[in-house]
Amino acid sequence: MGEVRRTGVVRRYAVIAALYLVADIGYSFFFGALHTILLRGGVHLEQLALINLLGLLYVGRFLLGPLVDRIGTYRGWLMATQLVLVLVWFAMASVDPVGDLPSVLALMAVGLAVSAFHDTAMNGLAVRLMAPGERAMGNGIQAGMASVSIVLGAGGALLLYSHAGWSVTVSVLGALFLVPFGVLLFVTEPPGERPRRRGTPLVTLFQHRRVRVWTLVVVPLFALGVYVATAVQAPMMLAANWSLDRIAVVQGTVAGLVGLVAGLGAGAMVTRLGRRRSVIAVGGFQAFALAMLVPLSQGGSVLALDIAAVLAVTIGYAGMAVCVWTVSMDLARRESAATDLTLQTSVLGVLRLVVSSAGLAVAGAVGFPYLIGVSILLAAAGTYVAARWLRGHTTLELV
Numbered sequence: 001m002g003e004v005r006r007t008g009v010v011r012r013y014a015v016i017a018a019l020y021l022v023a024d025i026g027y028s029f030f031f032g033a034l035h036t037i038l039l040r041g042g043v044h045l046e047q048l049a050l051i052n053l054l055g056l057l058y059v060g061r062f063l064l065g066p067l068v069d070r071i072g073t074y075r076g077w078l079m080a081t082q083l084v085l086v087l088v089w090f091a092m093a094s095v096d097p098v099g100d101l102p103s104v105l106a107l108m109a110v111g112l113a114v115s116a117f118h119d120t121a122m123n124g125l126a127v128r129l130m131a132p133g134e135r136a137m138g139n140g141i142q143a144g145m146a147s148v149s150i151v152l153g154a155g156g157a158l159l160l161y162s163h164a165g166w167s168v169t170v171s172v173l174g175a176l177f178l179v180p181f182g183v184l185l186f187v188t189e190p191p192g193e194r195p196r197r198r199g200t201p202l203v204t205l206f207q208h209r210r211v212r213v214w215t216l217v218v219v220p221l222f223a224l225g226v227y228v229a230t231a232v233q234a235p236m237m238l239a240a241n242w243s244l245d246r247i248a249v250v251q252g253t254v255a256g257l258v259g260l261v262a263g264l265g266a267g268a269m270v271t272r273l274g275r276r277r278s279v280i281a282v283g284g285f286q287a288f289a290l291a292m293l294v295p296l297s298q299g300g301s302v303l304a305l306d307i308a309a310v311l312a313v314t315i316g317y318a319g320m321a322v323c324v325w326t327v328s329m330d331l332a333r334r335e336s337a338a339t340d341l342t343l344q345t346s347v348l349g350v351l352r353l354v355v356s357s358a359g360l361a362v363a364g365a366v367g368f369p370y371l372i373g374v375s376i377l378l379a380a381a382g383t384y385v386a387a388r389w390l391r392g393h394t395t396l397e398l399v
Helices: 002-020 025-040 045-054 056-070 074-093 101-129 132-164 166-175 178-184 201-207 209-231 233-239 244-273 275-292 303-330 334-366 368-389
Strands: none
Touching (some): 002 101, 002 132, 025 132, 025 166, 045 056, 056 101, 056 334, 101 132, 132 166, 132 244, 201 209, 201 334, 209 275, 209 303, 209 334, 209 368, 233 303, 233 368, 244 275, 244 303, 275 303, 275 368, 334 368
16 A cells, blocks of 8 residues: 555646746746847847846736636646647747747737746646645646756756757757646546635635735745846856856856755655754855855855855755645645645746846846845845744645
């Protein structure tokens, strides 16, 4: 009996790994690698600003939650949207990204809109698949595979593009969506529940005071410190005379692989230590890692130490993500799983978008060292607030 149960857990983890393999491929390609490809092709920065505006199509995905929860199954949404995404990527392969930029942007808009449905359904299925005791490790796998997907969509895509060109690169990225599609062919979705509450899930979730505080106060504060630092990390590297190749390797490839290991390690830690003690450990490490960035913010020191600082921040980032996703999953109701989990975690996307836009402007006014100092204080404050909120937290508060 125990062996059968373990086999079931391994299968569920394998499904999570396959799903989140493609979680950030599109976003990291469109808002990372594609920028570089277009700039290299002579596209002006003013034209690229439109790409950032298209990000709003994805950031607001939590608004789709009630529709995804009520119509069909999460598995059905995922398989349908994966096939559409494969077609969108293949269609982009036949378009010249520089010569026919409007067509690329139109296909990109479609891809982001479909991805919003896809990722919302993915969150709902993840909630239903994993029991409370499996969530920490499951979210460790999710964070780790998300790091791999960023490597594939950013650094990996640029590397393939430099050797094989646009059509091959885009086709390979599209074909990756067939991996979770193939896995889902053999997955039976756990039965859902009829809504037990009247009203829109977007509203009824926030009727719980602890959920409001968690989503609007605790999550932003816990993540803000590391977001402030990562927003100016690449500019600090450039100011320290790092080459573009070195930045791409360290931040785009090595950091992604470190994030994979860190996500798995954080999942194991939360499983063993519990939510609150893990948040304290992750928060303390975050503050330490951000302090390691101080020499880099001042123009750099020993290269090996600067690289270690960047990778330490990656580890702290992965730990933060695992903690936030695990607790958010605890607070998600099974009958509105897609809405609840996506709404809580979308705060991270909005926060990242705002901080990324404002970070450089603030750094230009006050300097990198001051901004890193503030990020350390924010990490400490966020850890205190999160640990205090987690007192008495149970894994079945709303389920």
